[in-house]
Amino acid sequence: MDLQEAIARRRFLKSMAGAGAATLAMGSPKKLLANETLVQPEATADSCILIWMGGGMAAPDTFDPKTYVPYEVGLPVEKMVSTFPAIDTAVDNIKICEGLENIASVMDRATLIRSAVQPDLGSILHSRHQYHWHTGYVPPQTVACPHLGAWMAKVLGPKNPVIPPFINIGQRLEGVGEKEELKAFTTAGFFGSEFGPMNLPFPQQAAQSVLPPQGMSPGRFSSRDRLFRKLVAESPQREFASDFHQESILRSMDNAYRLLSSKERSAFDITEEPKESYEKYDTSRFGRGCLLARRLVESGARFVEVTTEYVPFLHWDTHADGHRTVARMHSEMDRPIAQLILDLESRGLLDRTLVIIASEFSRDAIVEGRPGSSANDQATHKVDKLGDMKHYGLHRHFTGGTSVVMFGGGTKRGFLYGKTADERPLLAVENPVTVTDMHATIMQAMGVSPKTGFDIEGRPFYVTEDGKGQPVMDVFS
């Protein structure tokens, strides 16, 4: 770190501290006294990439293949389990689904958890499970809960002071169904917007969000900034020059200007990626999002979420035509994810970057929720026997056994954890991992105790639900 950077970092950290303290003025988040004596675990990762398969990624058609039953007219729906055959991976005892050949080749860097479980929450609504997964708390709540990324931003701060610590790639929050529900958890909640996400729904336009406004040359941008500074300096309201709020405004303006004119800014511009490398990721918006995530982590991002995007009835939200849709999802995700892992590895970043592939729940052909659930059948075509290709696939929600893949960040390599039943119902039968414990595990890697908490309106609020998360220590090497 050269001197300039060191100064910049100090200023930024000071500003972050200032911002944190400023939130206190609102009578909200106070760090719990207990935190002072809390021993934080040693971090095994500095950055985190959450690859979010919004909509319900069917484990039997991705990372947990069961009996393969090919399409056949007249096949009873209950006979349908996996709609893709299993393939070998780089690890002897791990097989995953056909279509994921590139990921299969890097599974020797992965810890595969096949036993993630979720509660049913009544009607198995995507948005409620997504809220739960991202905040650790089941909605609705009496306070606005912060996203996992906001917790990292709040507790750990930025890794590189000029890169916002919480970046959210690929999810539109306007113009899509359930947008209000998406906004409800894509937020820093009671921490305040300083710790909220920088939203980059379109990876190709990400560069614009850190560029000066469209049509403004760099020269004009800096002269505008100079003009602003001159006016502040000339302000006749001198008595406010030392005012706490005034300083905080100027600090934030300063931070923004620094990012928008920094060299790290180019990390947001995926078109600067060499063509050959770019093409490896260029399968889809999601694939390009993976590339953006890699570039940001290389530049020092703390937490990046990149998603295939949740849009009701699209992508992983397969209520019909599941097989063909998942085949498309395979082709979108396979190369970019594998390339992301290889790139992080070749840059020496994988050891300190935790990459997670996860979804709000899995899917099944005949069970909605979990056996015994009274939720409505959400399949679009309610048929007993397959009559058309669009009937072929896993069209119902399933919360009893979901796959989560982790790479790097101190997790074991080529490791399989947990197991689901071989026959339906495909429940987790070994080492079930709740959302709460999943959070504890992720936070453990990042060096944050699951009991880290803040006082919100007189109620202690913890990074894992009520401070009860238990990290799954078996997945760490």
Added chain:
Amino acid sequence: MRVSTICLRCRLAALSTVLSLVLVTPALAIDFAHEVVPILRAHCVKCHGGDEAKGGFSLNTRKLFLEGGAAEPGNAKESHFLELIASPDNDMQMPPKDLPRVPADQRRILARWVNEGLPWTSGFTFRENSYVPPLLPRQVNLPGPVGLNPIDQILRKHFKEAGLVPPKPVDDSTFLRRVSLDLVGLLPTQEQRRRFLASENANKRQVLVDDLLGRDVDYAEHWLTFWNDLLRNDYTGTGFITGGRKQISKWLYRSLVENKSYDQFARQLISPPDNDSRGFIDGIKWRGTVSAGQTVEIQFAQSVAQSFLGINLKCASCHDSFIDRWKLTDAYSLAAVYSNRPLDIHRCDKPTGEVATPAWLFPELGEIDTGLPPNERLKQLADLMTDQRNGRFARTIVNRLWAQLMGQGIVHPLDAMHTEPWNEDLLDFLANYLVESGYNLKAVLRLIATSAVYGGVSEVLGNDPASTEHVFVGRRAHRMTAEQFMDAVWQLTGAAPATIDAPVARGKADPQSAAQVNLQAEWVWGQSQSGGKPAPAGETLVFRAELRVPAEIKTGVAVLTVDNAFDLYINQRKVVSGDEWSKPQTVALSKWLKVQKDDTEPANQIEIIARNAGSGPNLAGLFFEAHLTLENGAKITLASGPNWSYTDEEQGRKRLRSGKLVGPWKKVVSAGRPAVYAGVDAALQNGLARGKAGDLMMVRAGLVKSDFLMRSLGRPNRDQIVTSRPADLTTLEAIDLSNGETLARTLQLGALRYAESDLSDRQVVQEIFIGALTRPPTNAELSVGLDALRMASVEGEPGDAADLSSRETAVQDLLWAVFMMPEFLMVR
């Protein structure tokens, strides 16, 4: 399975039954609040907590607990109190021999607690809060001198006792900007500034405050934001799309325009006279299973307690609160007032087996009659809440108003009304003042805004306000809300959007212009009423008219009403409904109508589904009248009358929405303007006049849906009640302000206005400064501004398009730089 969202202890019990076949519940960290406190309370606190310290031992705080040597953190074996609890020796054992023993499972919890290091919730104490907030109003004897604003009388004493010098008065410009933003949320115009500064009236600040508070519509459209936050009302958001939530926008808007007295306001929210104000108590009906702590009944209890009493019942919705006096039964009893089903009490999401009895939080003022039906109980609750003896009700709202103007509550945080105010006299006086004024909120605002302390210089915060003990030294500057920022920017750039999203008819008609409106429409119905017969009960007809709009609309308003109920559709989109003929609806039309550039384009379709209610044949009628003024000056009227047609609704709404209604279309029967309906004429005239006035006003940010920029600037998702906005500008906000598209577009529009004007550079700089900061630029600022504009002119050839555009970009940048100045962003 119900799923707890709050209390994990109980949750795990439920979870482990699901997973018990495959999972041994792992040992969990002790939960002090939920596991330990109840045991200590049940067995120890009576003698060793609060004011009691039998044997010299108090366990009020962790420190005291350890000082007595009762426990060795991390070592249960060495902890004396565990020994005493477990001891079979009658002389030694605790609790003493005549009291019940601590059961073995609870002893194990305590041992675990010790072994885990005796964790203790920060700030928690068994000592009763030494401050007990009074419930009844309290008479305040003003210290004098008589004639001084009572607030200043009280604060004179405060300043003297604290050894402080009261703040000096601010200059007139600063005061003007401050009080305009605080009371109506708008920047003063140049003309307002000129008049105010020129006035030599010694009472001109009071006159100004009265003028501002007299601007009923501006006032309402500013305070709408405060109330939307406090009553969690919004125009879009979770729950609306599934019908699980209702807006109260229309009711709220009118209540603010009318300055409805606050007791009546609260009564109509708690015990809604009709559907218009129901949304508040009905809360949000979430989809799927929700925890027992988030049912609509419990939401009712939480919302009523928080909004009106500054009481946080969120803890007590799940278990007895650890931070104040409220218990689980208090929350459920209040919920039961609303509930129309027996309400099973759940502790941490598990039923306790008890059913809640309707009651409210302060039975000392009167009780709820449990035998009454829910609506009657709500009426009783509303009466109790607004009873003049309920000092908490008045204190809570005046504290909020004080904070809005003065930057910080007299009790702070605002929703911790059980804590001590920094000046009891001030709070109690303001509360009494509210009651004595007939619950007139504007009267309280007026009193505050005309005090010397409000008109004094704002506190300069040397330090983080949270890290220092609060001593009131003067008004605290606060940041503009997202809505204030947008309104101010729109005022200066003219870039406000054209239409609002709030389903309200804006404005207020002055009685004169309303009386001048000449109603032209006639009451019509179907052929069932020909020859003066009454229409059959339940008859439903679809009326239809077409409206051609050949040019942009300047003002457009419609009023309509149906005896008994209607849904209005314009171009197949549902616009408004009504089910009370005596309350006509007013609709701002410009957002719904399309302009027909030529005759080939289809005209606007107006369709009204109208229903006659009743049990036997009775009079039915529809009245519709629209007045449009177009940008080209043309005036258009569309009025129901004999030339209208209708059909039966049997074809269904779907057909209507897809624009495929097929006749047969029949001629209506007109009843003219029968005397029986004359009672609504004034309301109809008023609606038309008001709509015209409303359309001529700038759209305010508080009336449009939240967007990316406003969200970034701190406008909350109103899923929860919000009582304060963020105090500081964050880096992400600064990024959005620095390069966001929304603001950039606004700046372009604003700059174009200046560039196309024939103002000189100097005038441009002056206008921008006076507009934004309510003061002219200093010489130094003027020269900075002029430099910025001149540099731009040098780049392009004078007189050509490049010059114009570069001057335009220079103005954009100047506007931006001024908007980012802390002096602009803060209400100082």
